[in-house]
Amino acid sequence: MKPTLYIVIPCYNEQEVLPITAPQFLEQLQRMQEKGLVSADSKILFVNDGSRDNTWEIITGLAKENGTFIGISQSRNRGHQNAVLAGLMEVKDRCDITISIDCDGQDDISAMERMVEEYRNGHEVVYGVRSSRKTDTFFKRTTAQGFYKLLNAMGAEVVYNHADYRLISAKVLQELANFKEVNLFLRGMVPLVGFSSTAVYYERNERIAGKSHYPLGKMLGLAFDGITSLSVKPLRLIAALGFAMALISFVGVIWAVLSKIFGQTVAGWTSIVFVVCLFCSIQLICLGIIGEYIGKIYMEVKGRPRYIISERTEDE
Ligand code: UDP
Ligand code: MG
Numbered sequence: 351m352k353p354t355l356y357i358v359i360p361c362y363n364e365q366e367v368l369p370i371t372a373p374q375f376l377e378q379l380q381r382m383q384e385k386g387l388v389s390a391d392s393k394i395l396f397v398n399d400g401s402r403d404n405t406w407e408i409i410t411g412l413a414k415e416n417g418t419f420i421g422i423s424q425s426r427n428r429g430h431q432n433a434v435l436a437g438l439m440e441v442k443d444r445c446d447i448t449i450s451i452d453c454d455g456q457d458d459i460s461a462m463e464r465m466v467e468e469y470r471n472g473h474e475v476v477y478g479v480r481s482s483r484k485t486d487t488f489f490k491r492t493t494a495q496g497f498y499k500l501l502n503a504m505g506a507e508v509v510y511n512h513a514d515y516r517l518i519s520a521k522v523l524q525e526l527a528n529f530k531e532v533n534l535f536l537r538g539m540v541p542l543v544g545f546s547s548t549a550v551y552y553e554r555n556e557r558i559a560g561k562s563h564y565p566l567g568k569m570l571g572l573a574f575d576g577i578t579s580l581s582v583k584p585l586r587l588i589a590a591l592g593f594a595m596a597l598i599s600f601v602g603v604i605w606a607v608l609s610k611i612f613g614q615t616v617a618g619w620t621s622i623v624f625v626v627c628l629f630c631s632i633q634l635i636c637l638g639i640i641g642e643y644i645g646k647i648y649m650e651v652k653g654r655p656r657y658i659i660s661e662r663t664e665d666e
Contacts, residue, residue, distance in 0.1 A: 353446035353469065355382070355392040357462075359453045360433035361409070362399040366559035368408045371455045372396075376418060378459045387466045392445075395420050396453070397437040400427035430563070431534040434514055442523035449517045451478075455558035457515040464550040465517040474522045475540060475547035478515035480554040493566055497573050501538075505581035508537045509549065516540065528655045533579040535572075542580075545660055582645030589638025592631060599627030 357375060361368060375394050382388045396409045398421060409421035422440055424433060434450050441448060447469055451457050457478060465476040486494065494511075501508050514536060518526070525543050541547070564572070577584065606623040609615050 352386060352389040353466070354444070355379070355388040355466065356441040356445040356448045357392075357394045358397065358434060358437035358441065358448050358450045359395065360397045360399055360430055360437065360450075361401065361405050361453045362427060362430070362433070362563060363401045363403045364405050364453050364560055365401075365403045365408060367454050367557070368396075368405060368412075370558050371453055372408075372412050372419065374455065374459060375451075376416065378462060379418065382463055382466060385463070387463060387470075388447075393418055393420055393441075395422065395437050395441055397421075397433045397440075398423040399430070399433035400424050402427075429534075430514070431536055434536060435534055438518065438523055439527060442520050442527065445520055447517055447519050448523065449515075451515045452513075454560065456555050457513075458552035458555065461515075461550050461552040462517075468548050468550060469517055469519065471548075472546060473548045474519040474545040475543075476517040477509045477512040477547065477549040479509060479549045479551050480511045480513075481551040482553060486554070489566075493569060497569060500573055501576050504577040505583035506535070506538045506576050507541055507580075508576070509541065512537065512549065515552075519545075521545070525655065525658050529652075531579060531652045531654070533575060535576040535579050538576055538580040542654075544658055582641075582648060585641035585645045586638070588634060588641045592634030592636075592638045595634050596631035599631045602627045 357379065359375070372394075379388070379392055379394060383390055383392065396412070396419065398406045398409055400423075406421070406423050409419070409423075412419040413421050422436065424436060428436075438448055438450065447466070449462055449465060451459070451462075461478055465478065468476045498508060498510050502510075518540065522540070522543055522545050525545075526539065529539055529543070531539075603624055606615075606620045606627075610620040
C-alpha cells in the first residue's frame, strides 16, 4: 500500500516566494507519485498564518487551479509553531504521513523522497537535518549553533541542526494531539512522543525571495520558549546556585571572623558580612526548593500523556 502524504507548509507574508515554490512542491509530489512512493490522493496543505499581504489570495488561487493544493487560514498570526501544528492536526485523520516544511525553498525538497523511504523502512518520524550551513551568513550560523547548544545544555532535548522539516506518521500525530500544552516547541515535543525515528541529511539553501521572520531577537525568544516549555532545569539551577553560594558564604564568614580576630575591621563589619552571607544563601536555597515544587506543578499542568504504547500483539 502506498502511503497518503500530506505536505504541510506554514506561510506568513510569503507572497513573493509562494508563486515560485508552490509549483516546485507540486512537481516534487508528482515525482514521488510517479516513483510509486506515495499515493495518488496525496496533497499539499498551505497554512496561512494570518498574513497581511496577498498570501491567502495566492493559496485560494492555487487551490482553484489544482485539487492537489488545499489551504487553511488562521484567524490571526500565531507564529510558525502554531501554524505547523494547526496544519498537522487538520490532516492527521486523513493521511498516513505528513511532511512539514517551510515555504521559502530553503529546505531541499528532494530530501522528501528519502524521508518517505525511511518511513517505508519502518521509521515513524524522520528528521530533516542540515548537513552544513554554508549558505547561511556567519552570524546566522554561529547564533543558530549557539541556539542548539544552549537548548541541550538547559535540558531541552532537540536534534542538532534540525528545524521543522520532518516526516511524522499519522500514528505519531494521534499521540502528539494528546500533548495539550499551548506553549509550543515542536522540535522538542516530537522526540518526547517517542517511536522509531531517524534523520536524513540535506544542504540548506538561501531563501528564494522575501525575508526571514527569524531575526536574532525572535531566535532568542524561540530558544527561551524552547527551554522554558520543555525543561525545569533553570529552576534547578537556582537550588544549585544556592548551595554554591552557601559554600562561598561559609568561606566569607570564616574570613570575616579571622579579620575581626586580627583586628583589621571597623566595628559592625563582621556581623554585617555574617548576616548578608547567611541570608543570601538561605534565600537562594529556599527559592530553589520552591522552584522544585513549581517545576512539578508546571509539569502536572501540562497534562502530558503518562504513557504511549507503540505496539501490541493483540488487535485493538
Ligand atoms: N512563518 C509562519 N508564521 C510566523 C513566522 C513564520 O507561519 O509567524 C512561516 C514562514 O512563512 C516560513 C516558516 O514559517 O514558511 C519559516 O520562517 P522563516 O523562513 O522566516 O524562518 P527562517 O528560515 O529564517 O528561520
Ligand atoms: Mg526560512
